[in-house]
Amino acid sequence: YTVFHASVTGSSWKTAIGNAYVLTGEAQDVTRTTVLLPGEVLSGLGTVTERGVVFSIDPLPVLKGSDTTADDTTDDTTTDDTTDDTTTDDTVTTTDETAPIIGTENTKDLFYITELVTLSIFTDEDAYCKYDTVDEDYSQMRYTLSDAAGTGHSVALGSFAKGNYTYYIRCMDEEGNSNSSGTMVEFEVTEAAVEDTTPPTIISDDNNGQTYKTGEDVTLGVTTNETANCMYNENEDMNYGNMTSSFSLTDGTRHTKWFGDSTAFSTNEYTLFVRCEDSSQNESNSRKISFVITPVIISNGDFLSGTLSVTTDVDANCGYN
Structure with a gap:
């Protein structure tokens, strides 16, 4: 002073x-x-x-x-009644010491060899990102994922041979905070999928041309050359999607439907149409299956010494009245 x-x-x-x-x-x-x-x-x-x-x-x-340095008799004392308008700055300044958080959901885990592999990530704040095949400090990583600060980061890696691949990613925000460990991204490159356009084939059946006696078990059975689901319809052929009767055992190559004993059928000739469909929704041609239900033939009936006996042409349960 x-x-x-x-x-x-x-x-x-x-x-x-x-x-x-x-x-x-x-x-x-x-x-x-x-x-x-x-x-x-x-x-x-x-x-x-x-x-x-x-x-x-x-x-x-x-x-x-005072207006002068000389002493005068006038008391020009001024009372300062001015309100103290001092402005206090209550703003709290914080320092960012947190590294960016990395999300890898945007990178697919499966690519085909015909595809361009793209490494794509996002961060929770503006950041610069790098990647490498080994996990090293951010400054030591060889490849740049983004050279401008932002939250979306991607780079096209090119086409890859068939195999499994692993990359590590680290990012640094604009305050210089970088990840202490790399975020791992794994993906597989495989052969391009071949579209299945070939319908399944019903290669055999168990019933066509068969004759069943009343009382015999009747089981409908067909075999396909590949895994498929099968349906059938009685008397009328129609598309697979319109058929309403399903096999009891299906979703494989063997398909069966047990009808029970043939007493459920009238004595008659029966015709069923079967179609099958694979997982690519390729539909087979229909298979026509016909079989006959005939009555049991009884012969040599006699009643000797109070015992009634008959002979049938197939195993059967008989009653009398």
Whole structure:
């Protein structure tokens, strides 16, 4: 601070530096425009003045207004009733010390050898990203995934031979925080899928041309050359999707339907149409299956000594009335 001695030599003020003449205390009531500074006048200095403002050297100082350095009888003390409009900045500045979070859901886990392999990730904040076949520090990784800060990052790696591949990714945000370990991305490259356009074939059946006696078990059975599902319809051929009767055992190459004993059938000739469909929805040609239900033939019936006996042409259960 600088204070001025009251006596004047010529037109110049005498200047005293430091606490040679005034010993000051701690500043009080500090605002943007004023401060109250307690002090003690030491020996060797008279009245302390400064143009425009008079400082009272007192343990409890009072701010006064003045237009001159001369002492006058007018008390032009100005009371500062101005409201303290000091603005306090309550903004809390935080430092980002967190590395970006990496998401890899955008990269497929399966590619065909005919496809272009693209490595695609995203981050939860603007960042720069690198990748490599080994997990190393961000600065040591050889390949750049994104050279501009952003949240979406992708690079076309090209076509790959059949096999399994692993890459590691690390990112660094604009504050210089980088991942301490790499995020692993794995994918497989395989042969291109061949579209199946060949329908299944019903290569055999168990029933066509068969004759069943009333009471015999009847089981419908067909075999296909590949895994398929099969349906059948009685008396009328139609598309697979319109058939309503299913086999009990299917979704393989062997398909069966047990009807029970043939007493469920009337004595007659029966015709069924069978169609099958594979997992690619290729539909087979229909297979026509016909079989006959005939009654049991009874012969050699006699009643001897109170015992009724008959002979049938097939094993059968018989009753009488």
